[in-house]
Amino acid sequence: xxxxxxxxxxxxxxxxxxxxxxxxxxxxxxxxxxxxxxxxxxxxxxxxxxxxxxxxxxxxxxxxxxxxxxxxxxxxxxxxxxxxxxxxxxxxxxxxxxxxxxxxxxx
Amino acid sequence: xxxxxxxxxxxxxxxxxxxxxxxxxxxxxxxxxxxxxxxxxxxxxxxxxxxxxxxxxxxxxxxxxxxxxxxxxxxxxxxxxxxxxxxxxxxxxxxxxxxxxxxxxxxxxxxxxxxxxxxxxx
Numbered sequence: 001x002x003x004x005x006x007x008x009x010x011x012x013x014x015x016x017x018x019x020x021x022x023x024x025x026x027x028x029x030x031x032x033x034x035x036x037x038x039x040x041x042x043x044x045x046x047x048x049x050x051x052x053x054x055x056x057x058x059x060x061x062x063x064x065x066x067x068x069x070x071x072x073x074x075x076x077x078x079x080x081x082x083x084x085x086x087x088x089x090x091x092x093x094x095x096x097x098x099x100x101x102x103x104x105x106x107x
Numbered sequence: 108x109x110x111x112x113x114x115x116x117x118x119x120x121x122x123x124x125x126x127x128x129x130x131x132x133x134x135x136x137x138x139x140x141x142x143x144x145x146x147x148x149x150x151x152x153x154x155x156x157x158x159x160x161x162x163x164x165x166x167x168x169x170x171x172x173x174x175x176x177x178x179x180x181x182x183x184x185x186x187x188x189x190x191x192x193x194x195x196x197x198x199x200x201x202x203x204x205x206x207x208x209x210x211x212x213x214x215x216x217x218x219x220x221x222x223x224x225x226x227x228x229x
Contacts, residue, residue, distance in 0.1 A: 055217065091214020095169065100151050
């Protein structure tokens with residue numbers, strides 16, 4: 001099993017801030033990593049796959065980087081609609097696993 | 108438009124069974140691998156199961172192996188999850204999701220349903 005450590009678990013920020021969320025793997029996964037956004041009561045939505053490829057329709061203020069064991073999701077200029085919980089997910093090997101989540105709240 | 112709609116959730120007693128369904132539309136269902144993911148109340152996401160486009164390759168999380176069975180009917184554009192020997196810890200919102208693939212590598216979930224709630228309680 002590949003274990004994932006996502007940090008921070010809670011991030012307080014203001015509109016316009018640049019925020020970064022980290023996801024660290026217990027072993028290398030090349031670039032087989034996705035990021036999702038989930039708002040309360042809603043299903044998750046795919047933001048990024050293959051560590052850095054933006055899903056169609058996702059605003060360019062979202063970006064992903066990293067490979068191997070360390071990955072980062074960056075929101076360059078936080079908007080009001082970005083306050084949500086974010087999850088990373090590895091698909092390098094089964095069982096697919098998710099990070100514990102990062103809640104981005106209004107400061 | 109591309110859509111996944113889950114159904115079949117509800118309240119069931121421990122040890123009971125439930126069958127979830129997921130109806131797909133707006134894309135060629137038989138071309139895609141599919142997956143089930145769940146989320147316990149107030150908790151994070153947990154991958155549950157995966158099935159290849161033909162149904163010939165299946166994987167399960169250890170937490171459900173031997174109790175849950177994933178299947179699909181490509182003629183009906185439908186995905187299923189048969190859940191037996193249910194436990195309180197299976198209480199969750201269950202999402203079906205389409206598995207995306209790029210350059211032959213698949214594993215991210217690019218389309219999600221709204222979910223169906225399963226509650227296991229006496």
